Amino acid sequence: MNNNIRMTKIDDEIKECLSEIIRFELSDPRVNNSLVSIIKTKTSKDLEHCLVSISILDKNKNDIIKILNKAQGYIRKLVANKINLRVTPNFKFICNKLSYITLCLV
Numbered sequence: 001m002n003n004n005i006r007m008t009k010i011d012d013e014i015k016e017c018l019s020e021i022i023r024f025e026l027s028d029p030r031v032n033n034s035l036v037s038i039i040k041t042k043t044s045k046d047l048e049h050c051l052v053s054i055s056i057l058d059k060n061k062n063d064i065i066k067i068l069n070k071a072q073g074y075i076r077k078l079v080a081n082k083i084n085l086r087v088t089p090n091f092k093f094i095c096n097k098l099s100y101i102t103l104c105l106v
Helices: 002-025 061-070 072-082 097-105
Strands: 035-043 049-057 090-095
Touching: 002 035, 002 049, 002 072, 049 061, 061 072, 061 090, 072 090
Parallel strands: 049 090
Antiparallel strands: 035 049
8 A cells, every 4th residue: 555655656756747847858849849748657666667648739749759758868867866766767658549539629
């Protein structure tokens, strides 16, 4: 039970940190000119991997996902500077399926 609460806190902290980094610290105009929201983070128990589900309101969703996955090393370094964890996870960004539906409705 305590481990589950701990992982939830870690996921929430990573989610908040990634939101700040994507919004303010990435310098790629393709990412900055689109609306990117972090929906959910799921970190493995050993803190090695983190699956980040994002919503993108832009027509170039696949390009933005590729950019974020390519910059994951830099993003990982920024997260390590902000959050004090034993191990900083490797991030894998995936697009939330609901963002496709939202874009079709708009």
